[in-house]
Amino acid sequence: MARPGGTLLRVGGRARLLVIGSVVLAGLGAQASGAAPTTPPAFPTAAWATPIGPSHLSSPVIADVNGDGRPEVVTADLGGTVHVLDRRTGRDLPGWPRAVRVVPGPAVAMESSPTVVDIDRDGRKEIVVGAGSIEAPGQQGGLVVFRADGTVRWRLKTMTVAGQSGVVGTPAFGDVNGDGWGEIVFGSYDHRLYVVDRNGRALPGFPIDTLDTIWDSPALFDVGKIGRKDIFLGGDASPGGPCGAWSWAGWLRRIRVTRMGPLVLWTRCQHQIFQSSPAIGDIGNDGRFEVVVGTGVGPSGDASASNTVKAFRVEDGSPIPGWPVLLNGPIFGSPVIGDVNGDRRNDVVVAACAKCAKGRVWAIGPGGRVLWSVEPGAPEGYHVELLSTPILVDLDGNGVNDVAVGGTGEFNFLRGADGARLYRPIERNRIIQNSAAVANFGAGVGWRLVVQSWKATDGRPINGTATVSSFPLPRVPGVKPAWPQWRKNGHHTGGPYPVIGVNGL
Numbered sequence: 001m002a003r004p005g006g007t008l009l010r011v012g013g014r015a016r017l018l019v020i021g022s023v024v025l026a027g028l029g030a031q032a033s034g035a036a037p038t039t040p041p042a043f044p045t046a047a048w049a050t051p052i053g054p055s056h057l058s059s060p061v062i063a064d065v066n067g068d069g070r071p072e073v074v075t076a077d078l079g080g081t082v083h084v085l086d087r088r089t090g091r092d093l094p095g096w097p098r099a100v101r102v103v104p105g106p107a108v109a110m111e112s113s114p115t116v117v118d119i120d121r122d123g124r125k126e127i128v129v130g131a132g133s134i135e136a137p138g139q140q141g142g143l144v145v146f147r148a149d150g151t152v153r154w155r156l157k158t159m160t161v162a163g164q165s166g167v168v169g170t171p172a173f174g175d176v177n178g179d180g181w182g183e184i185v186f187g188s189y190d191h192r193l194y195v196v197d198r199n200g201r202a203l204p205g206f207p208i209d210t211l212d213t214i215w216d217s218p219a220l221f222d223v224g225k226i227g228r229k230d231i232f233l234g235g236d237a238s239p240g241g242p243c244g245a246w247s248w249a250g251w252l253r254r255i256r257v258t259r260m261g262p263l264v265l266w267t268r269c270q271h272q273i274f275q276s277s278p279a280i281g282d283i284g285n286d287g288r289f290e291v292v293v294g295t296g297v298g299p300s301g302d303a304s305a306s307n308t309v310k311a312f313r314v315e316d317g318s319p320i321p322g323w324p325v326l327l328n329g330p331i332f333g334s335p336v337i338g339d340v341n342g343d344r345r346n347d348v349v350v351a352a353c354a355k356c357a358k359g360r361v362w363a364i365g366p367g368g369r370v371l372w373s374v375e376p377g378a379p380e381g382y383h384v385e386l387l388s389t390p391i392l393v394d395l396d397g398n399g400v401n402d403v404a405v406g407g408t409g410e411f412n413f414l415r416g417a418d419g420a421r422l423y424r425p426i427e428r429n430r431i432i433q434n435s436a437a438v439a440n441f442g443a444g445v446g447w448r449l450v451v452q453s454w455k456a457t458d459g460r461p462i463n464g465t466a467t468v469s470s471f472p473l474p475r476v477p478g479v480k481p482a483w484p485q486w487r488k489n490g491h492h493t494g495g496p497y498p499v500i501g502v503n504g505l
Contacts, residue, residue, distance in 0.1 A: 043413060043423040046469040047448070048090035053079025055466035056111055056135065057168070059389075059434040059486035060452045063116035065125050065148050066093060070442040073450050073470070074114045076100070076129055078136065078462045080107025082114060082146065084127070087441040087448070090470060095150030100131050102142035102157050109136035109462065113170040113217075113434075116490040119182060119198040124148050128173070130186055132158075132166020135462040141166035141188060145200070154200040159207075164189035169277065170217040173491045176257045177203060178228035182491075183257075185231055187214025193233065195257060205261020210251075212236035215296070217277040217334075217487055219494030221289065223254075223314050229493070230265070231255040232291050232314070234274025236298075243269035248298035250274035252291070252310075254317065266317035271305040272330070273298040277487070280314060280495030281337035285345040285366055289314045289496070294331025297354045306330045309350050309364070322368025328360050329353020333389040333435075334494075338482020340392060340416030341371060342400040349403055349483075351386040359386030361405055361414060374419035379429055382409030387433040392482040393449075395422055397475030401482045404449065406432025411451055426471065427453045431464075437485035438473070447473040 052075055061074040065084050072093065073085040084096040099107035112130030119126045125148050132141030142165070143156040158165045171186035176195060183203065187193050192207035193214065213236040220229040234252045237243035242251050250273040254265040276294025283290045292311045300306060308324035309331055332354035340347045340363050348364040363371040378384045390405040395413055402422055403414040410425035411432050430453040437450045454466040487494045 040421045040423050041474075043426050044472045044474055046471050049467050049469040050083070050085055050090040052083055052452075052466050052468055053077035053081050054462050054464050055452055055454045056133070056461035057387075057434050058110055058452070059113040060437045060450045060468055061114050061116055061490055062437045062439040062450060062485055063125065063490035065116060065127065067124060067148065071439055073437075073468060074116055074127060075452055075468050076110040076112065076114050077466060078109040078111070078133060080109055080131075082127060082129055083468070085468060087445050087470075090468070098146060098150045100129055100144050102131050102140045102144060102155055106139070108139045108141065109133035111135075111166070111168045113486050113492070115171045115173055115184075115492045117173040117182065119145070119173070119184070121181075126153060128171050128184055130167030130169065130171055132168060132189065133462075134164070134166065135460065137163070139166070141190070143167060143171065143184070143186065143196075143200075156194075156196065156200050158188045158194070159190040159192060161190045164213070168215055170487060170492050172218045172220050172487070172493055174220040174229045174493055175227070176220065176229050176231060178226070185218045185220065187216060187218065187233060187235065189213050193231075193255070195231075195262075203257060204259070208262055210235050211241045212238045215273070215275040217492060217494065219278045219280050219291065221280045221314060221493070221495045223289070228257070231257070232278045232280065232494075234276070234278060234293060236273045237269065242267060246271050246300070248273055248300035250296060252278065252293060252312070252317075254314065268312060268317050270295065270310070271302040272296055272300045276331050277334040278494060279335045279337055279488075281346055283311060283337060283346050283348055283366065284320065290320055292335045292337065292348055294333065294335060294350060294352070297330045297332055307353065309335060309348065309362075311348075311368075320368070325364055325368045325370065327352040327362055328358065328373075329356040332387045336390050336392055336483035336488075338392040338401050340401050340403065341365070342417065347371060349390050349392060351388055351390060351405055354385050354387050356385055357383060359384045359407065361386070361390065361403060361419065363403070363416070363419065372419040374414060376405070376407055376410075376412040376414070378407055378409035384408065389435040389486060391436050391438060391484055392416070393438045393473075393484060394477035394479050394481070395473065395475065397478050399478035401479065404436055404438070406434065406436060406451065406453070408433070411436070411453070423474065427451055427469070430455050430467075435486035438481055439484060447476060449473060
């Protein structure tokens with residue numbers, strides 16, 4: 001076991017699993033700042049803050065669970081608990097919280113984010129959660145689907161390979177076989193890609209054995225506008241697998257679901273594992289769509305693979321002119337897509353790097369041109385690596401998206417045009433290695449930013465303390481948020497609509 005740059009590395013058996021599960025404290029982090037010359041104003045204080053179990057990578061989700069037309073906040077934690085929090089008070093709705101158990105026994109730790117969908121189109125939402133974390137070894141991983149009242153609709157047990165069975169990536173929901181119903185798509189540490197219907201039954205040919213660990217959350221997109229979405233997913237690749245003799249390699253694939261089973265339409269390999277999840281959008285601003293993805297923190301020794309954010313055509317996986325773009329280190333978090341400089345063209349924003357002392361946030365324009373890059377910094381004594389995924393929202397009401405992103409020791413607000421600080425950081429001396437979420441919670445509440453953070457005790461998330469906090473936005477956004485939460489929406493498709501039954505959350 002090694003601890004390079006605040007990262008636990010564990011290698012064993014056929015599954016090579018990299019755990020981003022510790023934080024370096026006590027002065028080991030380099031200090032950096034992207035602050036504007038003048039002191040920025042303070043961000044509003046939290047309207048409420050609710051303690052939950054220990055937390056790490058799982059992100060809060062904003063969605064209307066109880067069907068009252070107003071969204072709630074849904075969270076999961078390493079204690080194995082799902083919460084549905086009232087938008088006004090932060091208290092659990094009736095029937096919640098609920099423990100997640102794939103099999104009888106203790107609750108199962110969760111790194112995955114909840115997916116909130118109406119899986120059977122009965123007008124009532126379900127909450128789909130992936131179970132498992134290397135922070136809690138030996139627990140049975142899988143999927144649990146809750147009804148809106150907190151009762152369990154069904155459970156699915158994943159396989160166990162090299163002692164691991166967890167579902168760390170976030171399940172995505174969409175119609176992938178063209179039958180008019182949505183399916184649930186997710187990968188697992190058991191090396192398999194699962195596609196199951198609304199009752200938890202596997203589609204023909206699934207699960208696929210991909211031969212190595214899957215960290216990623218899938219993106220779903222209807223490439224040919226044919227009424228079904230293809231699956232875009234990254235995974236690890238052992239030597240002798242789909243990426244040849246490389247060790248610490250990874251694949252990115254487009255997979256189509258057919259009546260005969262899964263069909264891999266293209267594969268792209270890199271000399272680094274995929275922990276960053278793919279995002280889909282029109283980054284060429286030409287009416288065509290691209291898939292953008294970061295990397296991972298495996299010890300491949302190949303900086304040109306590890307430190308680049310990549311973009312490919314969704315149709316054939318061909319590279320985009322100007323991409324890949326070399327950053328300052330490995331990219332664990334996922335890219336997000338939207339206009340951040342007001343020119344009405346999509347940009348890519350991503351945080352890097354994991355396993356380093358000088359994390360930076362990057363905004364990249366069309367053609368791979370870097371618009372800006374800043375070091376948000378961290379309080380004294382914190383390691384300045386960035387594992388988190390940004391969100392894009394207009395914070396100052398000027399009609400242009402800005403960047404809100406967590407870090408190790410604080411949560412930062414950066415102006416979309418140039419990356420300068422818009423407001424002073426919040427959540428000081430707390431750790432945010434996931435994604436925040438933002439939405440309009442309706443009359444009497446308004447626009448809120450929701451941040452799920454934790455505070456270290458011994459550096460391990462599972463031994464820390466976590467809180468979900470709701471902050472009023474300082475201004476009403478002048479434009480719809482381009483990327484308001486993890487995987488863009490509550491269905492976690494990682495890309496554009498339409499999605500079955502979506503109401504904008």
